[in-house]
Amino acid sequence: MDVATFLRRGIADHADREAVVFENVRLTYTQVSKRANALAYGLAELGLNFQDAVAVLEDNNIPAVDAFIGLALGGFVRVPLYARNASSGHESMLSLAGCKALLVGPDHLNEVAGLIDGLPELKHVIVTDANYEDWLLDNMDQSVDVKVSESSLFAIRFTGGTTGLPKGVPATHSQFLNQVRDWFYTFPPATSADAVLHAAPITHASGSLLLPLWAVGGRNILMRQFDPTEVLIAFEKEQVSYVFLPPTAINVLTRHPEVGSRDHSHLKVLMTAAAPITEETTLRARACFGDVLFQGYGLSECFPIAMMSSNEWFASLDGSEPMRACGKPLPFVNLQIWNDHNEVLKRGEIGEIVAQCDGQMTTYWQSPQETAETLVDGWIKTGDVGRLDANGYLYVLDRKKDLIISGGFNLYPAEIENVIAAIPGVVEVAVIGAPDERWGEAPIAIVVTDDDLSSEAV
Numbered sequence: 001m002d003v004a005t006f007l008r009r010g011i012a013d014h015a016d017r018e019a020v021v022f023e024n025v026r027l028t029y030t031q032v033s034k035r036a037n038a039l040a041y042g043l044a045e046l047g048l049n050f051q052d053a054v055a056v057l058e059d060n061n062i063p064a065v066d067a068f069i070g071l072a073l074g075g076f077v078r079v080p081l082y083a084r085n086a087s088s089g090h091e092s093m094l095s096l097a098g099c100k101a102l103l104v105g106p107d108h109l110n111e112v113a114g115l116i117d118g119l120p121e122l123k124h125v126i127v128t129d130a131n132y133e134d135w136l137l138d139n140m141d142q143s144v145d146v147k148v149s150e151s152s153l154f155a156i157r158f159t160g161g162t163t164g165l166p167k168g169v170p171a172t173h174s175q176f177l178n179q180v181r182d183w184f185y186t187f188p189p190a191t192s193a194d195a196v197l198h199a200a201p202i203t204h205a206s207g208s209l210l211l212p213l214w215a216v217g218g219r220n221i222l223m224r225q226f227d228p229t230e231v232l233i234a235f236e237k238e239q240v241s242y243v244f245l246p247p248t249a250i251n252v253l254t255r256h257p258e259v260g261s262r263d264h265s266h267l268k269v270l271m272t273a274a275a276p277i278t279e280e281t282t283l284r285a286r287a288c289f290g291d292v293l294f295q296g297y298g299l300s301e302c303f304p305i306a307m308m309s310s311n312e313w314f315a316s317l318d319g320s321e322p323m324r325a326c327g328k329p330l331p332f333v334n335l336q337i338w339n340d341h342n343e344v345l346k347r348g349e350i351g352e353i354v355a356q357c358d359g360q361m362t363t364y365w366q367s368p369q370e371t372a373e374t375l376v377d378g379w380i381k382t383g384d385v386g387r388l389d390a391n392g393y394l395y396v397l398d399r400k401k402d403l404i405i406s407g408g409f410n411l412y413p414a415e416i417e418n419v420i421a422a423i424p425g426v427v428e429v430a431v432i433g434a435p436d437e438r439w440g441e442a443p444i445a446i447v448v449t450d451d452d453l454s455s456e457a458v
Helices: 001-013 028-045 062-073 087-097 106-113 130-138 173-184 205-216 230-237 245-256 279-289 368-374 412-420
Strands: 018-022 023-028 053-057 077-080 101-104 124-127 153-158 168-172 195-198 219-222 242-244 269-270 292-297 302-308 334-338 351-354 378-386 394-399 404-406 409-411 424-436 440-449
Touching: 001 062, 001 124, 001 173, 001 205, 018 028, 018 062, 023 028, 028 062, 028 130, 053 062, 053 087, 053 106, 062 077, 062 101, 062 219, 077 087, 077 106, 087 106, 087 153, 087 168, 087 368, 101 106, 106 124, 153 173, 168 205, 173 205, 173 302, 195 230, 205 219, 205 242, 205 409, 219 242, 230 245, 245 269, 245 279, 245 424, 279 292, 279 412, 302 351, 302 378, 334 378, 412 440
Parallel strands: 018 219, 053 077, 053 101, 077 153, 101 124, 195 219, 195 242, 242 269, 269 292
Antiparallel strands: 018 023, 153 168, 292 302, 334 351, 351 378, 378 394, 404 409, 424 440
């Protein structure tokens, strides 16, 4: 199966149903299809060829959906740029992926304007303003019929670049669909009455919820940026069933003064991942929203790896601490814990998490050395330190490079953060290692308290 075929089936089955909602704009599946086909046709008319890379720098909005769907239908390779990146990050991604065109929102044009002349392969910069709408309108009666296969490239997503310049992770159409399938596997089934709220960027984890709702004729509700008040309003107004939010956003949401007065009774899944969530935030979220919490774990190179529902998260089991786990390995995942010599450790022992899944990468884009370091005998080395307990719960203790060795003892910042976060009045905490004459390294905690937050910040 390829994404283009998947999308066309949804369009045919749900033509007149509402597909996408953004602010005051509400589009049916047919209307979304017309815009997406117009974009794909227009790019081909500009001279772009099958499998050419097209970068996208947008917040969540209608043009972002145009790109998500239109580039797949046209057989182009989507390269999402991340709004929070510095210009150097954009330049690296555009250059490494060899992008032939860039779709950029007017609010982000200044971030890339100075880079364009230095990227000879970049032939077209399309600003998604009023002229873009006129361009689409000119092509609105056109359609594309490109033969896309499972092995065609769907996207090149870049890692966050926390350890240097970002690395490209290419995904074929079948790899992406496998990722989406596994991501949704443990969730309650979606129906045509359901809606997913994208309050986090669809370039990241939230985008993996787009296609499952598309398949059943549900609605995708887009929010330009996370706003806790608007999220709570959307839960009520749009009868939202599914939402992905990172832990920091959940923390803010549960502290909102209206969280107890807004209707969120349609919520089936409040999904979190991308960073550790503290026990204090988890308990508060459960008190606010009920047993709809799901936690997942994965990375761009191997996604998804683990998941757990509320029943598993709040279970009481001998030998397990589910509140400190990140999930259980999914049925389609092989998972092991390795030592520094790539040897498999026993359950309960601490080492590097390595995994195999259907959607895992086969290479970093044009980076053979980095590929060889990460992909070993078919296993993805995550760079995360963790352990697997007797009941199958996976615990991520920290990034391998974040380990603090103090006086010969291994200290994991995430574990210290969990303890500090449980102190009343602590809103956020980050623990880092600092040089220490006596201990070699010592942990330092940077803490945000209730007193530090103004009403405007919340």
